[in-house]
Amino acid sequence: MDHKFPPLKNDLLLRAARGEPVERVPVWAMRQAGRYLPEFKATRAEHEFFKVCRTPELACEVTLQPLRRYDFDASIIFSDILVIPQALGMTVEMVPGKGPSFPEPLVTPEDMEKLDTKCKVAESLSYVYEAVTLTRMKIDGQCPLIGFAGAPWTLMSYMIEGGGTKTHSKAKKWLYCYPEASHKLLQLLADVIVDHLVLQICAGAQLVQLFESHAGILGPNLFYKFALPYIKYISVKVREALTAKEVEHVPMTIFAKDAHFALEELADSGYEVISLDWTIKPKHARSRCGENVTLQGNLDPCALYASKEEIGEFAKELVHSFGTKRWIANLGHGMYPDHDPEHLEAFIEAIHKYSQQPSDEL
């Protein structure tokens, strides 16, 4: 690429993702930029959520906030998975205390005609790529920068449900009643996601993570039919596009929350890293995923409510169960707004302490 980025001083995350030896296990936290941080809340008090996403300087600032506090081994660009439905012409609002809301969700397949299927992602989401490049410069090589996107099913479910839901029954109804239209929508989303990930990589993202946060609600049959094929398609197409552009490949992570039934298939879906939620036993995951993928996770986010001493013990147990090879320490899902920032620090420090390798064993 044309950008001349500062040299990377800490590549633990990338080495762990590629299965290379590490002197200590890399650690970061999903939603590490978020409302548990007073400095994030201060930024949000002044600027609306999507304004932060759309203003590269603000997105960069909140991405860097957790790095100023913690000894993290990765950063993740501040954005949202719902920028893709926005690029397709849908209105998405972030309602305080409620979460994302679509005033006009898709109700029937005819509503797909309202989508801007010819959308030019490079233009409509240019603010994300500008934020990635700016942040990569400003991080100054402190650690790698992760880019991300929502996976097709998770985005489809938001676009139909219009917001949070327990059952996802409106979106699942599409899968049973309109399977062809569902595949059409999922394919459209998959192609936009491929472009969005490739453009983030070209802009400077050093690893990309795909969030299939609503995988569990599908169960095995629907997951194999409507989620997994697109997850695989995305890993194949991103690599093909990078090769065609002569851009160096970056590791890819898949987080399919609650899809424990599909661990074997996920390990074989073209991603270097499988991110696990907290309901999966580390040793069980390793035996089912094999030795050729890196695992990421999987402390229960609620474990951060425990005392700092207990958090240290949880971290020790995780190091013991995952081992120090091919593992990236993280939570099993994102930070919550009422987490104590000091408790996250206790987790990070304990992971570093217990996973430190004697140099002669590397």
Ligand code: CP3
């Ligand atoms: O991890 C990071 O620090 C990077 C930023 C990031 C955000 N959203 C910022 C955010 C990432 C990676 C996401 C992904 C995302 N967004 C997912 C996938 C991960 C997951 O949680 O399963 C999903 C499902 C969304 C959609 C979304 N955006 C939800 C459900 C919410 C929370 C609503 C709420 O009020 O709890 C958001 C809002 C959001 N995205 C916040 C942040 C920091 C908090 C909202 C705020 O600041 O007002």
